[in-house]
Each structure stands twice: as C-alpha cells, then as structure tokens.
Amino acid sequence: MESIKDAKFKTAIVSTHDCVNPSWGGGGLRTRKISLELVQRGINVYLVAPLEEKVLADKITNLHISPPSKKYSSLLSTLRFNLQMFIKLSGLMKRTDLVVIHNCIAALSIPLLKKFFPVRFVLDITDIHTKYIYMENKVLFNRIAxxxxxxxxxxxxxxxxLVIAVSSAMKELLISKGVKEEIIKVIPDGVELKKIPSCKEEGAEMRVLHLGAVDIQHNVEVVLEAVSSVLRILPEVEFLFVGGGRGLEYVRKKSIELGVESNCIFTGKLPQEKAREYLQSSLIGIIPRRSCPANDLVTTVKIFEYWASGTAVISSPLKAIQEIAHDRINILFFDGSSEDLAEKIIFLLQNRDFRRTLIGNGERAAANFDLDKSAKNIVDFALD
Structure with missing residues (x-):
C-alpha cells in the first residue's frame, strides 16, 4: 500500500459537531467551506455532520448525525454523539484516505479507527472545548472531570x-502540551465577505449589537450591566442581542431586574444567514468575552463580521484578538469591566469622526480574512 505521504487523495470524510447546513455558527460554516473546496480539487466527500438541509454539490454525500444537546449533560451528550460518529465512520473508513475533523468534540473515535485504517487525519481546531469546563465551576462533576x-x-x-490552529496563542499552547510544532499551521477564522451587508439602516447610529450565542464563556452579562450607565447619558440607545444559547433566559431576566428591558431586544437562536441581517441595524458591535485560558485562544467569527459590515468593534483584550487587531486603529479594547465598557460605548456614540476611522480601518482589516481563502489554505495544508 502506498504511504499516506505519497498518496493521491480521492475520498475524504469531513465532520463536525456543529450544524453545517444551515450553519448556526462559525464551525459549521467553516466545515462547509472546507467540504466545497475539497470537491473543487476533485475529491469525493462524505460530509458527516448535523444537517437540517443537504449541502447540494456534486461529489458530496450528505450523512446526517444528530448534534450534541446543550440542554442536558454536555458530557453524556458528547459521548452519545461520538458513538453515532463511530458507527458512521466505521463503515466509511475503508473507502477513505483523508479525514478532516473540525474540533475534538467530533474526533473521539478517530485515534482508535486510525489503528485499523491508514488515513491522513487532519484536525481543524478553533476551540479547546475542555477549557470551557473550568468556567462551569458551579458543577462539582465538571470540576472533578x-x-x-x-x-x-x-x-x-x-x-x-496535521493540526490547524486558529491563532498563534493556540499554537503555543498546543506545543506546550506536547504537540509537534512542525505539524501545526495557524489559519485564522474568516468571513464570507460577499455575503455581509455593508449598508446601514436608519437609526443604526443609536444601536449596539451583540451577535452570537449567549453561553457562560460569552460574558454577555457585562453588556447588560453597562446598559444603565449608557442610558443615563443617551436614553435613546437600543441594545440588540442576536442569538440563542443556554444563558439567554438568564440574560433576559437580568435585563428586567436591572430595569433596562425596554431598551433591549433579544432575537433568540437564528441561522447565521438570518442573524447577519442585524449587522445592518447597528454601528457598534461588542465582544465581551472575559480574558481567561479558554477565551484567549480564539478570535471569534463576529469580529470579522463586524469589520466587514462597517460596524465599529469594542472588545475585551483577548490574546488571539490582539494578534489581529490594533487598539484604537481597528478596534477599541475595554478592560473587562462594565464601567469601562459603558464609557467606550458612549465615547463611540458621541465621536462620529473617530468611529468612522475605526470602521474604515476595520473594513480594510476584514479583507485579509476571507473565509474562502482560509478554506483554500486549510485544504492546501491538508493535501500537502
């Protein structure tokens, strides 16, 4: 049998735990782009992932698998998901010479299957998911496990x-954990530049947006805590929270407790294409994740969507974001406190010229993070 290094790849398995079509977040979209790029190279693809709709393309075989549930035990749900994965992949591996998995949640069975099938295993990592378990410190089992x-x-x-890391901070962590440096390549997240709306609606200059999920790692509470301070100076400002998540109901209730619910709009969970429409509704976008080992590794997709849509960005100073953004040039960092966030929001709302400069620089930065180019780079690396 020819070696993996010398093989000409004909068939690939591509998989993730995220819903790929429609995509509900960056992971599903990134996986879909990788699949389509492999097809462009003449490779047959088995797309094994949560699929509410088929990805319609020649050479793609869609194989739906139920996603892990976020409502119950994340550990048990992940194990159940990977049992489904093992059953699906066991029947496909003998027909496959390349496996591309997005994040480790979908890769639990691969080390075992690799012992029996000589495939090239490429792991695309945008999150180290076990790092988030430490944030759920109220659950005793999580702390122990x-x-x-x-x-x-x-x-x-x-x-x-081969390993793809989304940031240099992540690459450094992986090397410190014993992953060989020579198998790691940093390929950042990206944005579908052609699909991002750049025109703003009337009233956008008085709206502030949080785009994306509302879970413990996103720290959306700090935005709510800043709202009342902003409203004391600018009572007409509206805050848009676009996305679902386990923390959404808590955040809704907190807005009522703080007496700011009339200035807050919560959309709930939306497909990514629908959620993007709200980029037209605001001139300021927030990334409130607090700096911690889990969050410092990621850039988030929303920074690129904010930039590409002409939305000024205020973010906590996460390490990975500092790799690609420059304070007061294409982003405005806040120190993590609600007081400083409120000050930065008010400053941007009241300083049109500075806001325009920030937006223009952000739009230019976004051009360097085209998701189609990222997918090509990932596939180039996977096939090399």
Missing part, C-alpha cells in the same frame, strides 16, 4: 497527522 477530559482532548490532538 475537567483535568481528565483535558488530557483526553490533548491526546486526540497528538494523534493527528
């Missing part, structure tokens, strides 16, 4: 033939 689960995640990463 987290160190073991983290070791499992890194052991999966070490079995990959």
């Amino acid at each position: 987290a160190p073991f689960l983290e070791k499992v995640e890194y052991s999966i990463i070490k079995t990959a033939d």
Whole structure:
C-alpha cells in the first residue's frame, strides 16, 4: 500500500459537531467551506455532520448525525454523539484516505479507527472545548472531570497527522502540551465577505449589537450591566442581542431586574444567514468575552463580521484578538469591566469622526480574512 505521504487523495470524510447546513455558527460554516473546496480539487466527500438541509454539490454525500444537546449533560451528550460518529465512520473508513475533523468534540473515535485504517487525519481546531469546563465551576462533576477530559482532548490532538490552529496563542499552547510544532499551521477564522451587508439602516447610529450565542464563556452579562450607565447619558440607545444559547433566559431576566428591558431586544437562536441581517441595524458591535485560558485562544467569527459590515468593534483584550487587531486603529479594547465598557460605548456614540476611522480601518482589516481563502489554505495544508 502506498504511504499516506505519497498518496493521491480521492475520498475524504469531513465532520463536525456543529450544524453545517444551515450553519448556526462559525464551525459549521467553516466545515462547509472546507467540504466545497475539497470537491473543487476533485475529491469525493462524505460530509458527516448535523444537517437540517443537504449541502447540494456534486461529489458530496450528505450523512446526517444528530448534534450534541446543550440542554442536558454536555458530557453524556458528547459521548452519545461520538458513538453515532463511530458507527458512521466505521463503515466509511475503508473507502477513505483523508479525514478532516473540525474540533475534538467530533474526533473521539478517530485515534482508535486510525489503528485499523491508514488515513491522513487532519484536525481543524478553533476551540479547546475542555477549557470551557473550568468556567462551569458551579458543577462539582465538571470540576472533578475537567483535568481528565483535558488530557483526553490533548491526546486526540497528538494523534493527528496535521493540526490547524486558529491563532498563534493556540499554537503555543498546543506545543506546550506536547504537540509537534512542525505539524501545526495557524489559519485564522474568516468571513464570507460577499455575503455581509455593508449598508446601514436608519437609526443604526443609536444601536449596539451583540451577535452570537449567549453561553457562560460569552460574558454577555457585562453588556447588560453597562446598559444603565449608557442610558443615563443617551436614553435613546437600543441594545440588540442576536442569538440563542443556554444563558439567554438568564440574560433576559437580568435585563428586567436591572430595569433596562425596554431598551433591549433579544432575537433568540437564528441561522447565521438570518442573524447577519442585524449587522445592518447597528454601528457598534461588542465582544465581551472575559480574558481567561479558554477565551484567549480564539478570535471569534463576529469580529470579522463586524469589520466587514462597517460596524465599529469594542472588545475585551483577548490574546488571539490582539494578534489581529490594533487598539484604537481597528478596534477599541475595554478592560473587562462594565464601567469601562459603558464609557467606550458612549465615547463611540458621541465621536462620529473617530468611529468612522475605526470602521474604515476595520473594513480594510476584514479583507485579509476571507473565509474562502482560509478554506483554500486549510485544504492546501491538508493535501500537502
């Protein structure tokens, strides 16, 4: 049998735990782009992922798998998901010479299957998911299980033939955990530049947007805590929270407790294409994740969507975001407190010229993060 290095790849498995079509977030969209790019190279693709609709393209075989549930035990749900994955992949591996998995949640069975099937395993990582378990410190089982689960995640990463990291901060972490530097390539997230609306609606200059999920790692509460301070100076400002998540109901209730619910709009969970429409409704976008080991590794997709849509960005100073953004040039960093966030929001709302400069620089920065180019770079690396 020819070696993996010398093989001409004919068939690939591409998989993720995120819904790919429609995509509900960056992971599903990134996976879909990788699949389509592989097809462009003449490679047949088995797309094994949550699929509410088929990805319609020649050479793609759509294989739906139920996603992990976020309503119940995330650990049990992940194990159940990977049992489905093992069953699906076991029947496909003998027909496959390349496996591309987005994030370790979908890769639990790959180290075992690799022992029996000589495939190239490419792992595309945009999150180290076990890092988020440490943030759920109220759950005793999570605190006990987290160190073991983290070791499992890194052991999966070490079995990959090639690893794609979303930031240099992530690459440095992986190297410190024993992943070989020569198999890692940094390829940032990106944005579908042609699909992002750039025209703003009337009234956008008095709206502030949080785009994306509302879970513990997103720290959306700090935005709500800033609202009352903003309203004391500018009572007409509206805050848009576009997305669902386990923390959404808590955030809704908190807006009522703080007496700011009349200035807050919550859309609930939306497909990514629908959520993007709200980029037309605001001139300021917030990334409130607090700096911590889990969050410092990621850039988030929303920064690129904000930039591309002509939306001024205020963000906490996450390490990965600092790699690609420059304070007061194409982003405005706040120190993590609600007081400083409120001051930065008021400053941007009241300073049109500075806001325009920030927006213009952000639009130019977005041009460097085209998701189609990222997908091409990922596939180039995977096939090299």
